[in-house]
Amino acid sequence: MRLSRLFALASAVLFLLTCLPLAWIIDGEWSVYQTTHDALSTLQVVQLAMNAAESVSFERGPTNVLLSSPDFPGIGQRLRLVRRDSDQALLALQAALAPSEAPEYRQAEASARQARQLLTLARRDVDAAARLPERDAQRITDAVRRMFEVVPATLQAVSTLSTRAINCHPQLATQLNGALRAAELREYGGRIGSHLTAAMAQHRPLTAQEMQAIDELRGRIFQLRDDIRLRNSLPTTSSATLRAVDRMEASYFRQGLALVDNSEAASRRGQPVPIGTASFVARFVPTLASISGLRDAMMQSALNEARARQDAARLHLVYAVALGVVALLAQLALIGFIRWRVVKPMLTASGLLTDLAHGRLDVAIPTTRRADEVGKVLGAIETLRARSRERHALEQEKQRLIEELTEISRVDFLTGIANRRAFTQAAHAEIARARLHGESATLILFDIDFFKQVNDNYGHDAGDAVLCHIAAIAAQTCRENDLIGRYGGEEFIILAGGGSVGRTLAERLRARIEDAPLRLPSGQTLPVTASFGIASLDTDRHSLEHLLAAADDALYQAKRQGRNRVESVNQSVAD
Numbered sequence: 121m122r123l124s125r126l127f128a129l130a131s132a133v134l135f136l137l138t139c140l141p142l143a144w145i146i147d148g149e150w151s152v153y154q155t156t157h158d159a160l161s162t163l164q165v166v167q168l169a170m171n172a173a174e175s176v177s178f179e180r181g182p183t184n185v186l187l188s189s190p191d192f193p194g195i196g197q198r199l200r201l202v203r204r205d206s207d208q209a210l211l212a213l214q215a216a217l218a219p220s221e222a223p224e225y226r227q228a229e230a231s232a233r234q235a236r237q238l239l240t241l242a243r244r245d246v247d248a249a250a251r252l253p254e255r256d257a258q259r260i261t262d263a264v265r266r267m268f269e270v271v272p273a274t275l276q277a278v279s280t281l282s283t284r285a286i287n288c289h290p291q292l293a294t295q296l297n298g299a300l301r302a303a304e305l306r307e308y309g310g311r312i313g314s315h316l317t318a319a320m321a322q323h324r325p326l327t328a329q330e331m332q333a334i335d336e337l338r339g340r341i342f343q344l345r346d347d348i349r350l351r352n353s354l355p356t357t358s359s360a361t362l363r364a365v366d367r368m369e370a371s372y373f374r375q376g377l378a379l380v381d382n383s384e385a386a387s388r389r390g391q392p393v394p395i396g397t398a399s400f401v402a403r404f405v406p407t408l409a410s411i412s413g414l415r416d417a418m419m420q421s422a423l424n425e426a427r428a429r430q431d432a433a434r435l436h437l438v439y440a441v442a443l444g445v446v447a448l449l450a451q452l453a454l455i456g457f458i459r460w461r462v463v464k465p466m467l468t469a470s471g472l473l474t475d476l477a478h479g480r481l482d483v484a485i486p487t488t489r490r491a492d493e494v495g496k497v498l499g500a501i502e503t504l505r506a507r508s509r510e511r512h513a514l515e516q517e518k519q520r521l522i523e524e525l526t527e528i529s530r531v532d533f534l535t536g537i538a539n540r541r542a543f544t545q546a547a548h549a550e551i552a553r554a555r556l557h558g559e560s561a562t563l564i565l566f567d568i569d570f571f572k573q574v575n576d577n578y579g580h581d582a583g584d585a586v587l588c589h590i591a592a593i594a595a596q597t598c599r600e601n602d603l604i605g606r607y608g609g610e611e612f613i614i615l616a617g618g619g620s621v622g623r624t625l626a627e628r629l630r631a632r633i634e635d636a637p638l639r640l641p642s643g644q645t646l647p648v649t650a651s652f653g654i655a656s657l658d659t660d661r662h663s664l665e666h667l668l669a670a671a672d673d674a675l676y677q678a679k680r681q682g683r684n685r686v687e688s689v690n691q692s693v694a695d
Contacts, residue, residue, distance in 0.1 A: 123463065123466060123467060123470070124463065124467055127458075127459065127463045131455045131459075134451070134455075135448070135451060135452075135455075138447060138448065138451055139448070142440075142443075142444040142447060142448070143444075145440050145444070146437070146440045146441055146444055149433070149436050149437040149440040150437060152433045152436065152437075153430070153433040153434055153436075153437045155288050155289070155433075156288070156289065156426065156429045156430035156432075156433040156434075157430055157433075158284075158288050159285050159288035159289045159292065159426050159429070159430075160423070160426040160427060160430050162224075162281050162284050162285040162288065163285050163292070163296070163419070163422055163423050163426050164216075164423070165213070165216045165217060165225075165228075165281055166278055166281045166282055166285060166296070166299075166419070167419050167423070168209070168212055168213045168216050169213050169228065169232070169274060169275075169277045169278040169281060170278055170299070170303045170415060170419065171209050172206070172209035172210050172212070172213045172232070172235070172274050172277075173271050173274040173275050173278060173303055173306075173307065174303070174306060174412055175202070175205050175206040175208075175209040175210075176206050176209075176210075176235070176239060176267075176270045176271050176274060177271055177306060177307050177310045177311075177408075178202060178205075178206075178310075178405070178408075179199075179202045179203060179205075179206045179267070180264070180267050180310060180311075180314050181202075181310075181401045181405045182195060182198045182199040182202050182401075183199065183246050183263075183264075183267060184264070184313075184314055184317040184320075184397055184401060185198075185397050185398050185401055186199055186246065186250050187246065187249060187250060187260050187263060187264070187317055187321060187397075188260070188317055188318075188320050188321030188396075188397035189321070189396070189397050189398055190250050192397075192398050203243065206239065207236075210232055210235060210236050210239070210274075213232050213274075213277070214229060214232050214233065214236075217229040217232065217277075222284065224280050224281060224283065224284040225281075225284075227277075227280045228276075228277035228280045228281050229277075231273050231274065231276040231277035231280065232273075232274065232277050234273045235270050235271075235273035235274045235277070238266070238269050238270045238273055239270045241266060242263070242266035242267045242269065242270055245262065245263045245266045246263045246266070246267065248263075249262075249263045257318040257319075257321075257322060257327075260317060260318040260321055261318050264314050264315075264317055264318070267314070268311055268314070271307045272307075275300075275303060275304060275307065278300060278303060279300065282296050282297070282300050285422075285426075289425075289426065289429060291425065291429070292422050292425055292426060294351055294354065294356075295418050295419075295421045295422035295425065296418075296419075296422045297351065298347075298348055298351040298352065298361075298418045299415050299418040299419040299422060301344050301347050301348050301351070302344075302348060302411055302412075302414045302415035302418060303415050304344055305341060305344040305345065305348065305411050305415075306408060306411040306412055306415060308337055308340050308341050308344065309341055309372060309376070309408055309411055310405075310408050311337060312334055312337040312338065312341065312377075312380055313376075313379075313380065313400065313401075313404045313405075315330055315333050315334050315337070316330075316334075316380070316383055316393060316400065317397065318330070319383070319387070319392070319393045320393050320395065320396060320397040320400060321397065323392045323393070324392050324393070325386065325387035325390055325391060325392055325393065326383065326384060326387035326393065331384055331387060331388075334380065334384065338377070338380075341377075345368075345373065348365065348414070349365065352365055352418075357421075358417070358421050360417050360420070360421070361414070361417045361418055361421055363417075364410070364413050364414040364416075364417040364418075365414060367410045367413060367414070368410040368411055368413070368414045370410075371406075371407045371409075371410035372407040372408060372410050372411055375403075375407050376404050376407030376408065379395065379400060379403060379404050380404075382394060382395075383395065461494070462494065465488075465494040465497070465498065466494070466497075468486065468498075469494075469497050469498060469501055472485060472498075472501050472505075473501065473504075476501070476504060476505055476508055479512070481505055481508055481509050481512060483505075485498065485501060485502050485505065486498065529541065529542075530542035532591075532605070532606040534584055534587055534588065534606075535587055535588050535590075535591035535606050536588075536591065537591050537594070537595060537604055537605055537606055538603070538604065538605035538606070539605060539606060540605060540606070540607050540608055540613075542605065543603060543604075543605030543607070543613060543615075544664065546603050546615075547563075547603055547615045547664050548664055550603060550615055551615075551657065551662075551663065551664055551667075554617070554657060555657070555662060559617065560617065560656060560657055561615060561616070561617055561622075561656070561657045561667075562615070562616050562617070562621070562622020562623065562625075562654055562655070562656045562657070563613070563614070563615055563622075563654065563655050563656075563657075563664075563667035563668065563670075563671045564613065564614040564615075564616060564622060564625065564626045564629075564652060564653075564654050564671065565607065565611065565612075565613050565652070565653045565654070565655075565668070565671035565672060565674075565675050566611070566612055566613075566614075566626070566629075566630075566650045566651060566652040566653070566675065567609070567610045567611040567612070567650060567651060567675065568586060568587075568590060568610040568648060568649075568650050569648075569649045569650060569651055569679075569683040569684060570683075571583065571586065571609075571610035574586055574646065578640065578644075578646065582640055582646065585638060585640065585641075586610075586638055586646070586648055587606070587610065589636070589638045589648065590612065590633060590648065590650065591604075591606065591612070593629065593632050593633055593636060594612060594614065594629060596632075597625065597628055597629045597632055598614060598616070598625065598629075599616070599625075601617065602614055602615065602616045602617070602625070603615040603616075612650075613671075614626075614629075622654055622656065623654055623686065623688065626652045626654050626686045627686055629650075629652070630649075630650060630652055630684065630685070630686055633648055633649060633650050634647075634648075634649050634684060636648075649683060649684035650684065651675060651678040651679050651683045651684060651685060651687075652674075652675065652678060652685070652686040652687065653670075653671045653672060653673065653674030653675030653676070653677070653678055653686075653687055653688070653689070654671055654674055654686065654687070654688045655667045655668075655669075655670030655671040655674060655688065655689055656688075670689045671689075673689045674687045674688050674689045675687070677689070
């Protein structure tokens with residue numbers, strides 16, 4: 121695997137290994153943030169549910185006035201307004217519950233839907249009782265009891281949603297359960313006054329059964345108060361909640377319950393309830409606001425806690441994402457730096473070494489001032505290229521000398537044509553080729569007539585000039601494919617294709633030599649002739665040695681018969 125690909129793969133693996141724990145951390149922080157967001161959203165819906173329960177409880181005040189004093193001025197309009205508020209509160213609760221598919225939301229929505237149904241039935245009974253000219257105590261009590269049944273369904277939604285919020289954030293349990301107890305206290309605190317409705321409507325004392333119900337409610341009310349006090353005795357309780365507790369004690373438990381206590385005391389003396397419904401509602405209902413204020417204070421404390429935790433979770437999520445991004449960017453920068461400072465120069469060095477190994481010595485080597493290992497490698501490559509260039513120059517010089525020596529070993533230094541060795545090698549190959557293809561070949565052997573006399577009479581320089589003169593004429597006369605060489609001394613040799621063509625070539629060459637006397641540097645004209653012996657390739661003469669022997673015999677015959685002639689041997693030449 122190439123270094124670049126290996127580095128890319130290793131970088132990808134390291135990047136993935138970094139991403140996995142970062143993704144795990146970010147996912148954990150996101151889950152915490154989602155949990156805090158869910159808790160805060162649930163608390164807001166819980167607040168809507170508590171408001172809906174309070175609206176339904178508050179509706180009982182005008183309802184009680186209507187049942188006991190239907191002719192009270194403006195009671196009909198007042199009841200329509202509070203009923204509208206109750207409907208809007210329940211509709212707002214259902215609208216807030218509808219988008220979520222969580223099981224707790226679905227249960228709470230079912231409770232809200234049940235509360236609306238019960239409220240519709242209770243209002244129908246209240247309206248029916250109010251239309252009667254004479255209303256007995258049982259009819260009024262039944263109508264009030266139907267109104268009582270609405271709030272528990274709403275509080276069930278509050279309880280279900282509170283459980284979900286506490287499951288999301290157990291730290292909210294104290295404030296949220298305290299708010300839930302305050303909501304129950306608001307319901308029971310209002311319900312205790314509703315038990316006086318029938319007696320106030322008929323201007324009579326409370327019955328034993330009504331007083332027993334009031335005592336039971338009072339016990340539940342004080343139990344809830346003690347629970348709320350205990351929950352708010354913690355050091356973490358906010359000052360606003362503590363002030364709300366004090367206001368509840370002063371308003372409801374001292375003023376509101378005093379109205380109920382006075383009615384019970386008069387009933388025990390056999391006297392009618394000493395207060396009318398409208399007056400009771402006007403004095404008693406405002407004291408319930410202190411309980412609602414305590415509930416709202418505890419809910420606000422829970423909401424503040426939830427918002428603080430959501431803000432902290434959001435901040436942790438932002439920090440985790442920012443840290444992850446910084447870590448990934450730092451890793452990418454480090455990978456890029458390593459690639460730029462190490463991998464890329466090493467790849468460049470690898471390419472340069474490959475080029476040098478293949479003899480490409482003209483490649484550009486980047487200059488660098490780096491003093492580290494990479495800089496040393498590039499410097500070593502530059503030195504290697506310089507040494508390679510020197511070695512290449514020496515090898516070229518060596519090759520040139522070898523070629524010159526080879527040329528010298530194959531070419532006659534005086535005449536410039538092939539020497540005996542080179543001719544012999546080429547002739548062997550040509551004869552083998554001709555025999556393989558069934559072609560003919562003719563060997564022509566000739567030497568210069570009276571060459572010794574030329575050296576003796578004119579000197580060796582003249583003899584050398586004669587040799588060069590003959591070689592030049594032979595080279596001009598022979599065809600391109602004919603082999604020509606100096607065989608030794610004044611002897612020359614030619615291997616030509618075809619028997620008849622070879623003899624014609626020999627005759628033409630002899631004539632040209634005869635017709636071209638040599639003009640010496642001294643101005644003298646030196647006539648030159650040559651004698652030729654030829655032998656053709658056949659079954660008896662099938663090698664160069666056989667042809668040479670036969671041609672030499674023919675040359676001997678030409679010299680015996682007067683020189684300056686061409687002769688061939690007709691008889692076979694034995695091995």
